[in-house]
Amino acid sequence: MDQNRKVHQFKNPVLNWIEFRLPIISYFKKEYGDYPMPKNCNYFWSFGALATITLITMIVSGIFLAMNYTPHTDMAFDSVERIMRDVNYGWLMRYIHSNGAAFFFIIVYIHIVRAMYFGSYKYPRELNWILGVFIFLLMMATSFLGYTLPWGQMSYWGATVITNLFSAIPIIGEGLKTWLLGDYNVGNATLNRFFALHYVLPFVIFGVVGLHVAAVHVHGSNNPDGIDIKSKNDSVKFFPYMLIKDTIAVCVFGVAISAVIFFGPNLMAEVDNYIPADPLVTPAHIVPNWYLAPFYAILRAVPDKLGGVLLMFGAIAILFVLPWLDRSKVRSCNYRPIYKWFMMAFFVNFFVLGYVGMLPAEGLYLLIARVGLLYYFGFFFIITPFVGWIEKPNKLPLSISDVYSKNIEASLGGGQKEIPSTAMEKDSNL
Amino acid sequence: MRLFFIIFLFFSSIINAAEMTSEKMPKHDWSFEGITGTFDRAAIQRGYKVFTEVCSGCHSMKLLYYRDLIDVGFSEAQVKVIASEYTILDGPNDDGEMFERPARPADRFVNPYANDNEARASNNGAYPPDLSVITKARKYGPDYIYNLLLGYVEPPEGMEIGNGMYYNKWMPGNQIAMPAPIADGSVDYDDGTDNNAQQLSEDVTHFLQWAAEPEMEVRKNLGIKVILFFIILGTIVYLAKNRLWRDIH
Numbered sequence: 051m052d053q054n055r056k057v058h059q060f061k062n063p064v065l066n067w068i069e070f071r072l073p074i075i076s077y078f079k080k081e082y083g084d085y086p087m088p089k090n091c092n093y094f095w096s097f098g099a100l101a102t103i104t105l106i107t108m109i110v111s112g113i114f115l116a117m118n119y120t121p122h123t124d125m126a127f128d129s130v131e132r133i134m135r136d137v138n139y140g141w142l143m144r145y146i147h148s149n150g151a152a153f154f155f156i157i158v159y160i161h162i163v164r165a166m167y168f169g170s171y172k173y174p175r176e177l178n179w180i181l182g183v184f185i186f187l188l189m190m191a192t193s194f195l196g197y198t199l200p201w202g203q204m205s206y207w208g209a210t211v212i213t214n215l216f217s218a219i220p221i222i223g224e225g226l227k228t229w230l231l232g233d234y235n236v237g238n239a240t241l242n243r244f245f246a247l248h249y250v251l252p253f254v255i256f257g258v259v260g261l262h263v264a265a266v267h268v269h270g271s272n273n274p275d276g277i278d279i280k281s282k283n284d285s286v287k288f289f290p291y292m293l294i295k296d297t298i299a300v301c302v303f304g305v306a307i308s309a310v311i312f313f314g315p316n317l318m319a320e321v322d323n324y325i326p327a328d329p330l331v332t333p334a335h336i337v338p339n340w341y342l343a344p345f346y347a348i349l350r351a352v353p354d355k356l357g358g359v360l361l362m363f364g365a366i367a368i369l370f371v372l373p374w375l376d377r378s379k380v381r382s383c384n385y386r387p388i389y390k391w392f393m394m395a396f397f398v399n400f401f402v403l404g405y406v407g408m409l410p411a412e413g414l415y416l417l418i419a420r421v422g423l424l425y426y427f428g429f430f431f432i433i434t435p436f437v438g439w440i441e442k443p444n445k446l447p448l449s450i451s452d453v454y455s456k457n458i459e460a461s462l463g464g465g466q467k468e469i470p471s472t473a474m475e476k477d478s479n480l
Numbered sequence: 481m482r483l484f485f486i487i488f489l490f491f492s493s494i495i496n497a498a499e500m501t502s503e504k505m506p507k508h509d510w511s512f513e514g515i516t517g518t519f520d521r522a523a524i525q526r527g528y529k530v531f532t533e534v535c536s537g538c539h540s541m542k543l544l545y546y547r548d549l550i551d552v553g554f555s556e557a558q559v560k561v562i563a564s565e566y567t568i569l570d571g572p573n574d575d576g577e578m579f580e581r582p583a584r585p586a587d588r589f590v591n592p593y594a595n596d597n598e599a600r601a602s603n604n605g606a607y608p609p610d611l612s613v614i615t616k617a618r619k620y621g622p623d624y625i626y627n628l629l630l631g632y633v634e635p636p637e638g639m640e641i642g643n644g645m646y647y648n649k650w651m652p653g654n655q656i657a658m659p660a661p662i663a664d665g666s667v668d669y670d671d672g673t674d675n676n677a678q679q680l681s682e683d684v685t686h687f688l689q690w691a692a693e694p695e696m697e698v699r700k701n702l703g704i705k706v707i708l709f710f711i712i713l714g715t716i717v718y719l720a721k722n723r724l725w726r727d728i729h
Contacts, residue, residue: 089728128542128543131543131612131613132543134695135543135548135694135695141695141699142699142702145699286728290724291724291725291728294717294720294721294724295721297717297721298714298717298718298721301710301711301713301714301717302710302714304706304707304709304710304714305707305710305711305714308703308706308707308710309703309707311703312699312700312702312703312704312706312707313515313700313703315699316616321616321617321618321619321621322617324613324616324617325609325617326610334652451729454728454729455729458729
């Protein structure tokens with residue numbers, strides 16, 4: 051080992067003792083204390099912190115639920131209701147966990163929207179984006195597994211429909227499905243392994259989140275203008291400047307999620323899941339969790355089963371290559387006059403897909419789903435490469451501090467609309 | 481994000497509207513609705529009487545214990561008496577034999593049938609669903625239950641009603657295996673409350689809503705405190721943030 055390495059000195063001797071043996075104190079100081087954040091970052095940049103906090107909340111509430119849950123087809127439903135009735139604050143843990151899952155997806159969707167709109171996936175943060183898509187995939191798997199555990203009607207039939215998708219794979223499909231289920235049908239073996247996997251996957255997510263955060267800290271966070279930090283004046287320290295903004299975001303989020311947990315805990319749940327699973331009675335509509343509905347719409351938009359499965363997984367797989375489909379060097383859509391509107395249309399389209407994914411796949415709904423499917427893939431394969439090629443981006447600002455002081459002037463000026471640009475440049479040099 | 485939620489609620493209401501084929505489910509006024517809604521304990525106690533005298537003849541209530549009734553205002557002594565009126569099969573005892581004994585407050589509500597098959601056989605093949613979480617397991621919850629109980633009207637002209645089935649305005653598919661359970665005066669109230677069909681249906685629905693969400697009052701009470709906490713903390717942090725960022729140019 052390098053005996054001459056420079057050891058950070060602190061006033062506290064205990065910290066020095068630890069630091070000499072494990073330089074974790076200086077690591078935290080560097081990554082979460084002095085870490086430079088572009089100072090023009092808006093509240094969209096708080097959703098990463100919100101997602102981390104939600105993940106931890108889900109893990110903690112989930113551990114308490116697991117202590118009282120019984121993964122057996124005869125007892126699972128009743129054990130969940132026992133948690134709601136007879137375990138101290140069990141109802142709180144369960145409602146935090148079930149609504150937390152939905153809010154986790156809302157947060158992550160906004161986080162992804164932010165990354166796409168402001169071009170955070172571009173050089174040099176491609177790997178960061180790829181890790182993020184992995185997290186998203188793991189989240190979808192985890193939420194699907196978790197939805198099975200209460201063993202209600204939607205749990206059982208949702209698990210049946212989704213695991214059936216694997217049987218569409220040629221040759222190995224049927225065997226693979228049986229291997230996954232541990233039986234020929236969804237049954238006790240399935241519930242047991244789904245519980246085991248649902249318990250372990252969040253810790254895998256936690257690990258990938260660690261890599262995701264480490265990766266973003268190498269080149270620093272992107273910002274609404276998509277330009278790099280050039281001088282010290284462009285950034286603020288994470289502590290306390292960004293931390294305090296993240297705390298505000300947590301409080302607003304806390305109000306929103308509490309409103310649902312305490313006053314409408316079953317708003318986002320399917321009523322059929324309060325009916326115990328019955329393999330002999332099929333519910334009228336089998337619907338996934340609403341946050342997975344856009345992908346369900348893509349699955350059902352194609353008359354061919356295998357085609358639908360491939361497109362559904364393709365819809366997620368395509369995200370992996372987005373950094374290479376987009377040829378534009380300009381990150382932020384704020385400076386891309388054409389692509390910006392296609393991007394907005396993409397978000398609306400995704401929302402519409404989710405909407406029709408919750409409705410029966412017939413008539414007009416099926417037609418909308420097919421149009422939405424075309425736009426989804428057309429956006430990635432045609433619009434993104436093509437627009438990057440023909441579009442003439444707006445002029446980027448000189449520096450972050452330049453654009454920041456312009457924004458401050460504009461908000462302080464109130465009624466004043468036009469400020470002479472020379473005055474602003476002068477101000478930014480202060 | 482809240483905007484997303486509002487948009488979501490908006491769309492989900494459209495989904496609800498799209499699924500509705502004919503008439504809109506009428507809303508009933510419930511004391512347990514709203515942010516500060518509470519249960520009406522007298523109504524739950526009356527509802528329990530309706531449940532025991534009418535519903536529990538066919539429907540089970542597997543998730544409730546007799547001791548749960550203490551929460552709605554019955555005294556411990558009363559609950560002991562209520563429980564002891566039921567007989568449950570216990571055992572095996574030290575001699576290896578099963579025996580019958582009166583139920584205790586720590587026992588679950590006794591099932592009307594020995595098993596699901598007996599329940600089906602006694603009801604023309606239709607299984608009377610367990611009522612423990614029935615208001616959470618049906619769309620429109622208590623409004624659906626209330627309207628269903630009063631929804632036995634004359635079928636429209638020319639509609640074929642299956643053998644052993646009854647027409648109900650609010651049942652999905654309009655055919656229900658349960659005969660009209662409640663009529664004016666089916667249950668006598670001890671406290672002199674009017675026992676017309678509307679009142680009986682309202683009370684029993686109130687009881688079922690409590691059975692499905694016994695934690696509701698504690699939940700709403702805690703919710704107000706948690707939300708106030710976030711609002712106050714958020715305001716303080718917001719002011720601190722403005723002060724902190726004032727010096728950033």
